Amino acid sequence: MLSSANLERFDALKRRYPETKALTLPLLWMIQEEYGFISEESMKYAAGLLGVPYGHVLGVVTFYTMFRSKPAGKYHIEVCTNVSCMLRGSGEIMSHLEGKLGIKCGETTKDRRYSLGEVECMGACGKAPMFAVGETYYENLDTRKVDKILDELR
Amino acid sequence: MMSRPSDSTKASSWSPVILPDIKDYHKIDVYLASGGYKALKKALGMKPEEVTDEVKKSNLRGRGGACFPTGLKWTFMPKQSAKPKYLCVNGDESEPGTFKDRQIFEFNPHQLIEGIAIACYAMGVATAYLYVRGEYARWAKMMEKALADAYANNFVGDKICGSGFSTNIYIHVGAGAYICGEESALMNSLEGDRGYPRVKPPFPAQFGLWGCPTTINNVETIANVPVIIDRGWEWYSKIGTPKHPGPILVGVSGHVNNPGVFEMATGEPLLEIIHKWAGGVPGNKRIKAVIPGGSSTMILRGEALEGVRMDADSLKAAGSAVGTAGVIVMDEDTDLIRVLTRIAKFYYHESCGQCTPCREGTGWMWKILKRFEESQARKQDIDLLLEVANNIEGNTICALGDAAAWPVQAMVKRFRDEFERRTVPEAAGTAEPAAA
Numbered sequence: 001m002l003s004s005a006n007l008e009r010f011d012a013l014k015r016r017y018p019e020t021k022a023l024t025l026p027l028l029w030m031i032q033e034e035y036g037f038i039s040e041e042s043m044k045y046a047a048g049l050l051g052v053p054y055g056h057v058l059g060v061v062t063f064y065t066m067f068r069s070k071p072a073g074k075y076h077i078e079v080c081t082n083v084s085c086m087l088r089g090s091g092e093i094m095s096h097l098e099g100k101l102g103i104k105c106g107e108t109t110k111d112r113r114y115s116l117g118e119v120e121c122m123g124a125c126g127k128a129p130m131f132a133v134g135e136t137y138y139e140n141l142d143t144r145k146v147d148k149i150l151d152e153l154r
Numbered sequence: 155m156m157s158r159p160s161d162s163t164k165a166s167s168w169s170p171v172i173l174p175d176i177k178d179y180h181k182i183d184v185y186l187a188s189g190g191y192k193a194l195k196k197a198l199g200m201k202p203e204e205v206t207d208e209v210k211k212s213n214l215r216g217r218g219g220a221c222f223p224t225g226l227k228w229t230f231m232p233k234q235s236a237k238p239k240y241l242c243v244n245g246d247e248s249e250p251g252t253f254k255d256r257q258i259f260e261f262n263p264h265q266l267i268e269g270i271a272i273a274c275y276a277m278g279v280a281t282a283y284l285y286v287r288g289e290y291a292r293w294a295k296m297m298e299k300a301l302a303d304a305y306a307n308n309f310v311g312d313k314i315c316g317s318g319f320s321t322n323i324y325i326h327v328g329a330g331a332y333i334c335g336e337e338s339a340l341m342n343s344l345e346g347d348r349g350y351p352r353v354k355p356p357f358p359a360q361f362g363l364w365g366c367p368t369t370i371n372n373v374e375t376i377a378n379v380p381v382i383i384d385r386g387w388e389w390y391s392k393i394g395t396p397k398h399p400g401p402i403l404v405g406v407s408g409h410v411n412n413p414g415v416f417e418m419a420t421g422e423p424l425l426e427i428i429h430k431w432a433g434g435v436p437g438n439k440r441i442k443a444v445i446p447g448g449s450s451t452m453i454l455r456g457e458a459l460e461g462v463r464m465d466a467d468s469l470k471a472a473g474s475a476v477g478t479a480g481v482i483v484m485d486e487d488t489d490l491i492r493v494l495t496r497i498a499k500f501y502y503h504e505s506c507g508q509c510t511p512c513r514e515g516t517g518w519m520w521k522i523l524k525r526f527e528e529s530q531a532r533k534q535d536i537d538l539l540l541e542v543a544n545n546i547e548g549n550t551i552c553a554l555g556d557a558a559a560w561p562v563q564a565m566v567k568r569f570r571d572e573f574e575r576r577t578v579p580e581a582a583g584t585a586e587p588a589a590a
Contacts (some may be wrong), residue, residue, distance in 0.1 A: 003225055015280075016324045018238075018364055024346030025329055027289075050346070063348040063506075066288045066330030080249045083449060083496055084407035084482055118334065121250035121449075122289050125480065126414040135291040138422035 001045045006008045006030045010049065020050055024060050028067055037068040065119075073115030075153045078132045081118050085124035089142075093129050094118070094144045100150060114153075160403075160417040170372065170417040171381050172401050173261055180296065182303040185264040191309050193380035195571040197272045198317040205276040209379060210429035211411075212387035213399050217254075218244055218335075218372030219239035219448065219477045221398065221466045224379075230359035231277045236365040241274055241282040241345065245373045246328055246335035248287055249448035250500060251480030254403035255373040257415045259286070259293035262377065263300035267323065269379035271310055278370060281322050284373075285340055290331040293434060315524040318384070328559060334554045339506065350506050351552035374403055394420030395465040402479055406432040409439070409485040420465040428483055439485040445543060449497050450557030452564030453490075468496020474564070487520055490572050494565045495523040501558035512555040515546040519562055527578040536573045540566050554574060 002010065013026055027049060031042045038046075043057040050057070061067045077097060081090045094116075096102055101114050108115035124130040127139030138149055159173035178184045185191070197205050210225025213235045231239060243266075247255040258266055270282050286294040301323060304310045312320045326344055328334050334343045337381020338352035341363050378400055391399050398420050404427060405415045412433030424446060428434065435441060441456035446464070452474040454462070462472045469476045484493065502516040522539045525531040537560060547559040566573060 016322075016365075019345065021346035024342070025327065029327065029329070052346075059348055060346070064288070064329035064331050081496070082500060083445075083493055086250050086493070086496055087408040087482070087484060087488065119289075120503060121248060121252075123247050123253040123256050123287075125251055125253045125482075126405060128407060128413070130164060132289065137292070 001042060002030060002049075003034060006034065011136055019054075024050055024052070024057065025064075028057070028061060032067060037071045039069070053092075071112075071116075074113050075133050076115045076117065078119040078122075079115045079126070080120070080122045080124065080130050080132075082121040084121070085128040085130060088128040090129040092143065093131065093141050093146060096146055099133075100147070114150075159257055160415060166420050168401070170401065171401060172265070172377050173257055173417050174413070180261055180263055180300065182264060182300070182307060185262075186307075189384070191268055191307075193383040194268050194271050194275075194309060195315055196318060196471070197275055197383050198315055202276050205272060205355060205383065208275070208387050209382055212302060212382045212390040213397070214378050214382060214390070214400055215400075215466065216372055217374035217378070217402065217478070219249065219450075219475075221476060222378075224371065224375055227359075228273070228277055229246045230357070231279075231367050231369055232359070233278070235278075238281065239277060239279045240363045240366055240368040241270065241277065241279045242337070242340060242363065242368060242370040243270055243282060243284045243373055243376055244335060244337065244340060244370055244543045245286040245290070246285055246332075246340060247290070247373070247478075248332040249333050249450065249478045249480060251405065251407055251445060251448045251482045252478040253290070253405045253407075254415050254479065256293055257403065258373055258377050259290065259297050263297050264304065265380055266297075266373060266377050267301060269376035270306075270323050271314060272379050272383055273369075273371065273376060274323075275314075275319055279321060279369075280314065281324070283344055284323060284325045284336070284362075285344060286325060286327050287334075288327055291327065293588060294327050296405075301325065326436070331506075332500075333506045333552075333554060335349060336554065339552065340370060341368065348506070350508055352540070353551055363489050367374065377501065378542050394418075394422075395463070395467070398466040399475070402464065402476075404479045404481060406481045406483065408481075409435050409441075409484050409488070410481040411436055418464070421463045422470070424459050424462045424464060424481070427481060432481075432483070433484050437484065437485075437486065439484060442486045442488050443484045444559075445480075445482040445484075447475050448480040449482070450560055451475045451477040452560050455568050456486075456504060458568075490565065490569055491523065491576055494561060495520065495527045496559050498523050498558070501547055501554065502518075505554060509550040509555060511546045511549045512558065515542050515555070516558045518542050519546075519558065523562075526573055529576045529578070531573070531577045533574075533577045535577065536566060536570065539573075 095100045107133040129141045130139045206228045214224045215221040283455045333339045334349040336351050339349040343349040358368040402420045407413045416431045442528035466476050498520040502520045505512045505516045507513045543559040543562040546555045
């Protein structure tokens with residue numbers, strides 16, 4: 001299931017921890033990177049690699065908000081709506097995105113290109129409002145800037 | 155991406171030592187040319203307990219929110235231990251309004267690495283884990299790069315700088331859970347479990363990671379260590395407020411003209427921070443309220459800011475806390491009920507669910523607050539809200555329960571009129587009771 005490169009990474013990481021179970025998060029990250037989400041099948045596979053029950057892996061996947069058990073859009077847009085962003089117009093950014101993409105927060109466009117979500121504070125308060133797409137932060141947003149970014153994310 | 159490490163303008167004579175304004179400081183050659191890793195070499199020439207003593211005498215207090223004396227914490231670690239000892243560096247930075255550790259990852263990763271190596275030497279630790287929140291994946295990669303350079307130059311790894319001391323540093327990335335910033339939850343997360351806080355005692359110094367002696371320090375705290383070793387505790391302890399000395403990274407957000415992270419000496423007046431460092435309030439509006447240290451610290455009224463300083467004691471006296479020094483400024487037009495409802499929603503979302511008062515109470519508070527937000531609350535909902543908050547506080551395994559209760563208690567106490575304005579006359583009240 002894991003690419004051979006990631007399997008090698010997994011084996012190398014084992015040396016960093018006294019117990020293999022500590023690799024639960026790193027392994028789940030590798031799976032999500034490869035597949036875009038973590039399926040039930042992947043969780044069972046991870047349990048085998050880690051030597052832990054499937055229930056443990058399921059428990060971890062459902063606990064951490066960044067792990068997805070369903071696929072998201074090609075571009076998963078996560079808008080921070082916490083206080084610092086809220087005070088600087090994240091509500092407007094969210095409704096602008098909903099209007100432009102024709103979906104509500106929590107939904108995916110029909111062509112699966114975009115999905116939209118709400119996130120808690122991302123540590124970008126000094127450049128609020130913001131959204132993240134994958135590892136990239138887009139900060140100091142206004143609706144004009146949002147349009148430009150959407151044009152780039154095709 | 156931020157172009158400057160600290161957004162400090164010429165607001166004071168303080169020259170930054172945590173986020174110095176030196177081009178490409180994140181690169182190891184630039185860091186070395188500016189005297190980087192000098193403190194590590196100095197420390198390796200001292201006895202481990204002398205290093206701890208230096209940190210103790212500097213009066214450095216933790217920058218992760220609790221302000222606990224760092225040197226004292228280090229002395230809790232057993233000198234002799236049959237089991238391995240660990241250091242966890244907390245880079246889970248998730249308290250709303252807090253964005254300072256991110257600046258260290260990006261602009262001064264080597265000072266953090268140097269501080270970790272010194273801390274490991276002082277406590278006899280052979281393995282340190284730097285826990286970085288999952289959302290900071292990009293910044294974790296920046297740290298990986300710096301760490302690889304530090305390994306290549308023998309500042310980390312086997313027989314550091316030709317000494318007999320060896321230590322490894324590993325980066326561990328989280329996956330989105332505020333609670334993992336709580337030290338025992340962080341350890342469980344590192345072990346590969348759900349981020350559930352542990353009951354204390356036993357304390358981490360006795361029974362931490364994998365049941366071994368462990369110390370957990372915040373990123374900014376550790377970044378202060380090389381400065382203390384390099385310049386000495388006497389120099390350090392004279393910066394800012396004597397009881398809570400040193401440089402502090404203050405993040406200012408919300409209704410200010412120039413939001414950002416500013417490095418300053420502790421004890422800077424809050425009003426100076428807002429007006430001088432952060433450029434004042436747009437449109438010269440009146441300040442209605444300020445949350446001084448991240449979302450869990452108690453809100454202050456705009457009129458009550460005179461004389462309040464950015465340090466542990468001054469903010470405590472003002473009825474709040476320095477927390478993570480994340481200052482959120484709100485102007486006169488701010489709907490504070492909306493702000494509090496959003497904060498309550500956050501804690502409801504982030505409660506790990508182990509303790510009933512927190513798991514249920516945070517949801518109830520959010521539900522009641524939504525009634526106020528919609529101006530559909532009943533008069534008795536104010537007391538109901540307080541009752542729920544009071545029953546969470548102190549009744550949970552970890553401080554998340556308290557962190558959820560304090561903003562509610564403070565808002566009711568200091569802005570009761572805002573709540574009263576959002577109630578409907580008794581007979582017309584149609585909303586259902588919160589707790590069903």
